[in-house]
Each structure stands twice: as structure tokens, then as C-alpha cells.
Amino acid sequence: MNTNLKISNVTKIYPGCVANDNVSLEFNSGKIYALLGENGAGKSTLVKILSGVIIPDEGKIYLNENNLNLNSPLDAKKNDIGMVFQHFNLFETLSVFDNLIIDSDEQRESLREKIDSIMKKYNFSIDLDIPVLNLSAGQKQKVEIIRCLIRSPKVLIMDEPTSVLTEQETSELFLSLKKFSEEGILIIYITHKLKEVMQLCDEVAVMRRGKLVSVSEIKNENIESLANKMVGQNLRTIKKKKAKTSSDQLIKITNLNFTSEDPFETNLMDINFSVNRGECLGIAGISGNGQSELFQVLSGEIISEKKSIEFNNNYIGDLNPQERREYLMAFSPEDRLEQAAIPQMKIFENVALNNFKSSNFFNNGLINENKIKEHSKKIISDFNVNTDNIELKSQFLSGGNLQKLIIGRELITSPDLLICFNPTWGLDVGAINYIHETLIKINEQNKSIILISTDTDELLKLSDKISVIHKGKLSKIMNTEEVTSEKLGILMGGAN
Amino acid sequence: MIKIVKRDQPSRAIFFFTPVLAIFLTLVAGGLIFFILGFKPFEALKFFFIIPIADKYGFSELLLKATPLCLIAIGLSFCFKSNNWNIGAEGQLTFGAIVSGGVALLFYEQEGFYILPIVILAGAIGGMLYASIPAILKTYFNTNEILVSLMLVYVSKLILDYLVVGPWSNPEGFNFPETRQFSDSAKLPLLFEGLRIHAGIFLALAAVVISWFVFYKTYLGFQMKVSGFSLKTAKYAGYKGKKMIILVFLISGACAGLAGVGEITGPIGQLHREISPDYGFTAIIVAFLGRLHPVGIIFASLVVAITYLGAETAQIFMQIPKYTGQVFQGMILFFLLASDYLLFFKIKFIGSKK
Numbered sequence: 001m002n003t004n005l006k007i008s009n010v011t012k013i014y015p016g017c018v019a020n021d022n023v024s025l026e027f028n029s030g031k032i033y034a035l036l037g038e039n040g041a042g043k044s045t046l047v048k049i050l051s052g053v054i055i056p057d058e059g060k061i062y063l064n065e066n067n068l069n070l071n072s073p074l075d076a077k078k079n080d081i082g083m084v085f086q087h088f089n090l091f092e093t094l095s096v097f098d099n100l101i102i103d104s105d106e107q108r109e110s111l112r113e114k115i116d117s118i119m120k121k122y123n124f125s126i127d128l129d130i131p132v133l134n135l136s137a138g139q140k141q142k143v144e145i146i147r148c149l150i151r152s153p154k155v156l157i158m159d160e161p162t163s164v165l166t167e168q169e170t171s172e173l174f175l176s177l178k179k180f181s182e183e184g185i186l187i188i189y190i191t192h193k194l195k196e197v198m199q200l201c202d203e204v205a206v207m208r209r210g211k212l213v214s215v216s217e218i219k220n221e222n223i224e225s226l227a228n229k230m231v232g233q234n235l236r237t238i239k240k241k242k243a244k245t246s247s248d249q250l251i252k253i254t255n256l257n258f259t260s261e262d263p264f265e266t267n268l269m270d271i272n273f274s275v276n277r278g279e280c281l282g283i284a285g286i287s288g289n290g291q292s293e294l295f296q297v298l299s300g301e302i303i304s305e306k307k308s309i310e311f312n313n314n315y316i317g318d319l320n321p322q323e324r325r326e327y328l329m330a331f332s333p334e335d336r337l338e339q340a341a342i343p344q345m346k347i348f349e350n351v352a353l354n355n356f357k358s359s360n361f362f363n364n365g366l367i368n369e370n371k372i373k374e375h376s377k378k379i380i381s382d383f384n385v386n387t388d389n390i391e392l393k394s395q396f397l398s399g400g401n402l403q404k405l406i407i408g409r410e411l412i413t414s415p416d417l418l419i420c421f422n423p424t425w426g427l428d429v430g431a432i433n434y435i436h437e438t439l440i441k442i443n444e445q446n447k448s449i450i451l452i453s454t455d456t457d458e459l460l461k462l463s464d465k466i467s468v469i470h471k472g473k474l475s476k477i478m479n480t481e482e483v484t485s486e487k488l489g490i491l492m493g494g495a496n
Numbered sequence: 497m498i499k500i501v502k503r504d505q506p507s508r509a510i511f512f513f514t515p516v517l518a519i520f521l522t523l524v525a526g527g528l529i530f531f532i533l534g535f536k537p538f539e540a541l542k543f544f545f546i547i548p549i550a551d552k553y554g555f556s557e558l559l560l561k562a563t564p565l566c567l568i569a570i571g572l573s574f575c576f577k578s579n580n581w582n583i584g585a586e587g588q589l590t591f592g593a594i595v596s597g598g599v600a601l602l603f604y605e606q607e608g609f610y611i612l613p614i615v616i617l618a619g620a621i622g623g624m625l626y627a628s629i630p631a632i633l634k635t636y637f638n639t640n641e642i643l644v645s646l647m648l649v650y651v652s653k654l655i656l657d658y659l660v661v662g663p664w665s666n667p668e669g670f671n672f673p674e675t676r677q678f679s680d681s682a683k684l685p686l687l688f689e690g691l692r693i694h695a696g697i698f699l700a701l702a703a704v705v706i707s708w709f710v711f712y713k714t715y716l717g718f719q720m721k722v723s724g725f726s727l728k729t730a731k732y733a734g735y736k737g738k739k740m741i742i743l744v745f746l747i748s749g750a751c752a753g754l755a756g757v758g759e760i761t762g763p764i765g766q767l768h769r770e771i772s773p774d775y776g777f778t779a780i781i782v783a784f785l786g787r788l789h790p791v792g793i794i795f796a797s798l799v800v801a802i803t804y805l806g807a808e809t810a811q812i813f814m815q816i817p818k819y820t821g822q823v824f825q826g827m828i829l830f831f832l833l834a835s836d837y838l839l840f841f842k843i844k845f846i847g848s849k850k
Contacts, residue, residue, distance in 0.1 A: 300734065320734045321733065321734035324734075325734070338726055338728055338729070339726065339728040339729050339732050340729070342725045342729055344725055345721070349721075353729065353732075354733070355733070365714050367714060367715060367718055
């Protein structure tokens with residue numbers, strides 16, 4: 001039976017922002033639809049409306065000509081709309097089976113049979129009786145999908161499903177999705193990754209700033225055309241020139257270990273690497289494999305053995321971040337809003353977080369506000385932060401502008417080494433481009449970068465050498481030319 | 497229809513308006529309570545808030561009560577601003593009083609200009625020592641400072657109890673639980689003949705000025721602000737977190753200790769069991785009512801001091817238990833927290849058209 005889902009004139013307004021502006025779309029089963037857009041384009045809002053989490057201000061949803069009243073996620077379930085969120089909604093300590101049946105009133109035995117047959121049909125192999133916390137991200141996602149399939153949904157919505165998956169898990173997921181589609185389930189796939197859209201989908205709807213920009217068939221599109229639609233302007237494609245190979249070693253990590261008392265942190269085991277001047281070392285991995293700990297050890301938030309880190313011929317393993325900055329290191333942490341900057345503080349106050357003796361922000365324990373403000377103005381103009389008011393609280397900067405401010409703050413002192421962790425996470429394409437250009441420029445000035453990132457494309461684009469971190473261990477360091485994203489994916493999954 | 501909408505940005509005006517609103521609501525609710533108890537609300541409120549400070553003596557008493565509140569609250573704001581929850585100012589006050597009282601007793605037969613400074617210093621050191629316990633336990637053993645500092649309050653009160661009943665009790669005191677009277681050289685000078693207001697108020701004012709300078713003009717103040725917003729950021733910036741935790745606890749302890757000194761060398765003049773009507777706890781309310789801002793704390797300490805006086809007046813003239821004062825203090829905090837909701841949300845009245 002054919003399924004037809006129609007969104008008609010949906011509008012949702014939040015204070016100060018129109019999340020969905022009169023959006024109308026129509027979907028038919030048998031096809032896989034992509035809903036494409038940058039962060040903040042309104043795709044999540046639209047999906048939440050479809051799954052009953054948010055109630056629209058105006059507009060209607062029709063499933064097979066029936067007007068749906070979706071007032072809660074339960075209503076969506078009753079109307080055969082299944083949804084797999086980006087963040088899993090599973091009880092980690094319960095068994096897989098208990099997680100699957102938790103919202104069902106059917107008999108356990110008959111459900112077990114049903115689940116077994118679903119797993120057989122789609123070739124899923126998951127032990128139903130182990131706790132969910134023992135599963136990999138890909139398996140957890142399968143559990144979520146099975147939970148939807150139990151209800152034989154007509155519509156299955158996937159929200160950014162690949163952000164936690166390896167390359168291999170991603171291709172498995174795509175195979176399953178194609179199979180579901182052949183069986184008549186209408187699939188709506190939300191993403192901002194263009195490559196995936198090209199690989200998987202049949203039709204693509206692009207959203208920008210709450211508005212539907214275009215609906216088209218994939219065969220009439222390519223990555224560039226979609227990117228331009230998504231951003232609304234023509235983007236320069238940036239490419240890194242091959243760096244002159246230098247053999248001048250800047251930082252060397254030797255036998256570095258970190259054992260955490262916190263069971264939710266990852267221990268680092270026997271980390272060894274070195275970075276030369278003018279080089280960018282990329283560290284790939286699925287999030288949660290020790291990247292955050294590695295960043296903290298490198299920045300000095302976690303102190304390690306003095307001799308484990310040698311920088312510019314000094315042993316600095318036992319120094320804190322401020323002391324390391326004096327040796328010309330700079331750091332850009334992953335969490336912009338809770339670590340790299342304080343949203344409630346003004347721009348110039350955030351600039352003062354990166355404090356050098358020579359910058360004279362604080363003289364004899366007193367704040368030298370004029371000096372800080374002067375410095376802040378320079379950062380704002382040099383790094384294209386879109387404001388001219390340094391008294392503005394940083395919470396009013398967009399993610400992209402805040403990241404520019406942070407990178408600018410770290411770079412304006414021209415450090416020898418910049419360590420950044422997911423520098424473009426959650427940014428729009430324009431800001432990503434700017435950050436990438438900036439990072440390439442640093443290398444051209446013979447300065448070095450350690451780029452810890454979960455975005456494989458970014459790593460392949462910017463790094464000269466790449467290593468993969470898996471469960472706190474680094475793989476051997478490879479030249480980027482010899483690496484493909486498939487190979488990285490295998491290493492990220494833990495295989496050799 | 498009324499709709500509650502999240503504010504795009506917390507409003508600066510509201511930030512200073514909510515304490516005023518909280519006080520107003522406290523008055524309304526207080527009036528209501530008096531009404532239910534069978535009093536005329538306006539008259540009762542007049543006894544509570546106007547009569548006590550209507551004359552010179554009353555005003556002096558107001559300043560006398562506001563002094564320790566202000567001093568302690570200033571000290572606490574160092575802790576609270578930097579995300580350290582020192583709840584035990586009452587204990588630091590008591591311990592400061594014990595140490596300075598002990599020193600004062602050493603000099604009980606002597607006169608000399610040097611005695612008072614030593615006594616005051618001893619009180620500050622006593623408070624600092626006592627505050628250093630939760631600070632050190634927190635930094636080196638990861639204990640919770642709220643629990644440790646709070647529990648230490650009761651320890652200090654028991655120590656005081658033991659001392660005034662046992663070894664330090666006045667040999668000529670007919671076994672009353674109190675020490676000898678301090679000599680005049682160990683007492684803070686009175687400012688006016690016949691009024692109890694004493695020189696301790698200058699300590700409080702000095703604390704206000706110094707804290708303002710530290711908060712807004714120094715690197716330490718900046719570090720405290722950053723740590724208050726995000727400890728992760730403080731770590732990333734490379735601030736020495738442990739050093740700062742200990743420092744703010746010491747400052748806070750010193751202030752509470754000084755408040756203790758002010759009480760025993762001012763109006764009391766000796767050590768006995770009840771040297772503080774919970775100033776150390778009430779000062780927490782003062783600190784938040786004053787928005788952790790030195791000037792705000794001055795006003796807040798005056799407002800809260802009235803509840804102490806009013807409770808006494810009401811007890812005398814209306815036979816209401818003096819614990820009504822604590823009811824008022826509780827209501828101020830309650831309404832302050834409630835009206836802080838307005839910082840982040842606004843109430844919108846929506847007409848019937850739609």
C-alpha cells in the first residue's frame with residue numbers, strides 16, 4: 001500500500017526566530033527523502049512537529065489524506081510514524097529486549113518472536129539479553145530502529161543518524177534503509193552531510209533559515225549545487241597545498257599514559273607521536289574514544305609526567321595551560337559555550353581568558369581593561385567576527401562568530417602550535433570554510449596544528465598526517481595521501 | 497490568557513528590581529499572616545518595620561545588627577561568586593569569637609592600646625583557621641564543602657559551650673555559663689554616648705570598599721568571576737583552582753571571624769552561649785538579596801536587620817513570638833528565589849483575539 005505524507009503550510013515561530021516559515025512538502029513511499037539544511041535551518045523543528053514533540057503554530061499534517069492531530073510523541077506512534085533521534089533514548093542498564101518492549105503492551109513471548117523475525121529479515125545480529133551499555137553505537141541505533149519496526153511504521157524518520165557511526169556502520173545502515181524503502185516504508189532522512197544525500201536518497205528538500213528552498217531529484221543535483229542551495233551563496237572550494245616537508249620537530253609525546261578515576265572517561269594508553277613545524281596532524285576517531293582526555297592532556301588541564309611532552313626542546317608535561325601558553329601553545333576546546341568561552345561574559349572579558357605575561361592584561365594583580373579592549377578590537381577585525389561591540393555579551397554571537405573569536409583569541413599571539421578539538425562542530429558551512437582557511441593559513445606560516453576531530457572529511461582536507469584514536473590508543477601515523485575514509489573507518493571501528 | 501515566555505536575554509533592570517519585589521511581597525505576605533493571626537495588618541507591620549527604627553536608639557540598634565550581617569555577607573560573596581558554597585559562616589563566626597575571646601581573657605586585668613588590635617586579629621585568624629577546614633578537605637579530598645562547613649557550625653557551638661561552662665567560666669560567676677567581662681582595652685569603642693553602636697561598623701565599611709575593588713578591578717576578582725560561571729573554563733584558562741578555593745574560604749572565614757569579634761567585644765563584652773542570633777546563616781540571605789554586590793549587600797543587611805529588631809518590638813508590644821523575625825527572613829529568601837524566575841521568563845498577557 002502506498003503511503004502519502006503531506007505537510008501543509010506549517011509555521012512555527014519562536015521568540016526572535018521563525019523556525020518554520022510556511023513549509024509545505026509531500027512525500028510518497030518507495031522513495032528515500034533527504035531533508036537537508038545547516039544547523040538552525042529548521043529541519044529539526046519540522047521533524048519534531050512530525051513526531052509530535054512540538055506543536056506547530058499553524059499548518060496541518062496529512063497521512064494518506066487523513067488530517068493528523070499530533071499533540072504528543074504517542075500520537076505519532078499511534079499514527080505509524082516512527083522516529084530515530086540523533087541521541088539515543090535507551091536505558092543503558094536494561095537488556096536490549098527490555099528496551100525494545102518497554103513501550104508495548106503485547107505479550108513478551110509474541111514480541112520476542114516478532115523481534116527475532118525482524119532481525120532475521122534484515123540481517124541484524126544483536127544479543128537481546130545483554131545490557132545496552134555493552135553495545136556499540138551502531139548496534140544501539142539498530143535497537144532504536146527495531147523498536148520502530150515492531151510497530152510496523154508507515155513512516156520512518158532518521159535524524160542525523162550517522163554522526164556517531166563508523167564508515168562501515170554507515171554503509172550497513174544505508175543498506176537497511178534501502179531495504180525498508182523497498183518494502184514500502186516512507187523514509188525521511190535528515191542530515192547536513194551532502195555526500196550521504198548523494199549516496200542514499202532519491203529526492204532532496206533543502207531548508208534554509210526556516211524556509212523550504214528547493215525540492216529536487218538527486219539525479220539533477222551534485223554536491224556543489226546542493227551546498228550552494230544550503231548556504232545560499234556560492235562557496236569557494238578550498239584545498240590545501242601540499243606542505244613543504246620539514247623535519248624540524250616541534251612537539252614530541254613519549255609514552256604518555258593517563259588513567260582516570262572516572263569510569264565514564266577513557267584511559268589513554270602509551271601515546272607516542274611527534275609533529276614537525278608547519279605540519280597538521282589529524283587525529284580521527286568516533287567520539288568518546290579518548291579525544292577529550294587527549295586534548296586535556298595536551299592542553300595541560302590534565303597534568304602528566306614532565307618528560308612525556310617535549311615542546312620546543314622543553315619538557316612541559318607538568319605545566320598547566322597558562323604556563324604552556326607562555327611556551328607558545330594555543331588551545332581551542334570542543335565545548336565553545338561551557339569551556340572555551342563564557343556566554344554570560346562580555347567579548348573583551350572572554351578575550352582575557354587567554355592571558356600571557358607579555359600581553360599585560362593584568363598588571364600587579366589589577367585588570368588593565370584598556371589593554372584588553374584594544375586587543376579585543378584587533379581580534380574582531382582580524383578574524384571577521386561579525387560585531388563591532390566588544391562590550392556585547394558573547395551569548396549573542398552565533399556559533400560561527402564565537403568560534404572565530406576563540407580561534408582569533410588563540411591565534412593573535414602567533415603561537416607555534418594550535419591544538420583544536422572539533423573546531424567546526426555545529427557550525428554553518430560559511431563559518432566552517434572560514435575556519436578551514438584559517439587553519440590552512442597557519443600551516444603556511446610554518447606553524448603547527450594538532451587537529452582532533454570526529455569529522456573525517458575535515459581531517460582528510462586539512463591534515464598532512466593522520467592517526468586514529470580507538471579506546472584510548474593511537475594507531476600508527478599515516479600520510480594523508482595514503483589514507484581513504486574507508487580505511488579510517490576500519491581503524492575507527494577498532495580493526496587493524 | 498497569561499502566557500509565560502522565555503526572555504531572550506536576562507534584563508539588567510529586572511536583576512536589581514527582583515530584590516525590591518521580593519521585599520514588597522514579603523510585606524504583603526507578612527501582613528496577611530498578621531491578619532490571619534487576628535492583628536490589624538498595617539499596625540502590625542508598623543510595629544515590625546517602623547517603630548523599631550523611629551528614634552536614635554533604634555537606628556543605632558539597626559546599624560548594630562546590620563554590621564555583622566554585612567561583614568559576613570561580604571565575606572560569603574567571595575565564596576559564592578567563585579562557586580564555593582560556604583554555608584558555615586556561623587561556625588567561623590563562633591570560632592573567631594572563641595579565639596579572640598580567649599585572647600581577650602588573657603588580658604582581662606590589663607589595659608593598653610595594643611590589646612584591641614591583637615584581639616581583632618585573633619578573631620580574624622580564628623575564622624580563617626575554621627574556614628580552612630572545609631577548604632582543604634574540598635581541595636585535597638574532594639569532600640562537599642556545603643556539608644563540611646555546615647556540620648562544623650555545630651562543632652564550634654559545642655566547643656564554645658564547653659569553654660564557657662568549663663575551663664573559661666568566670667570563677668566569680670556563680671556557675672553561670674559565661675566568662676569574665678573583658679577589660680575596656682579589649683572592647684571596641686562606642687561611637688556615641690548611650691548608644692550601643694560601636695567601631696565595628698568601620699570594619700564592615702572597609703570590607704565593602706575592599707571587596708568592591710577586588711571584585712571589579714583585580715585579576716583575583718576576574719578569576720573568581722570566571723570560576724563562578726564555569727569551572728571548566730577556569731581550568732582551561734589555567735587558573736590555580738585549589739589556591740583560589742582556599743583563598744576565598746580564608747577571606748570569608750576572616751570576615752565571619754571579625755563579625756564574631758565585633759559581637760563579643762562590642763555589645764556583649766564577654767563570651768557566653770548565645771553570642772550570635774544566627775547571623776552567619778542569615779547573612780547567606782543578605783548576600784543573595786544584595787546580589788553578591790557590595791553596595792547591594794549594604795542595603796540588604798539593613799533590610800534584614802530590621803526583621804531582628806521588629807521581631808523584638810512585636811514580641812514586647814503584640815506578644816508575638818520573636819521567631820516571627822525568622823519567618824520574615826525565610827519569606828524574603830523564598831520570594832527572592834521565586835521572583836528570580838522573572839530574570840529568565842516574562843509574563844505575557846495575551847488578549848482574546850487570536
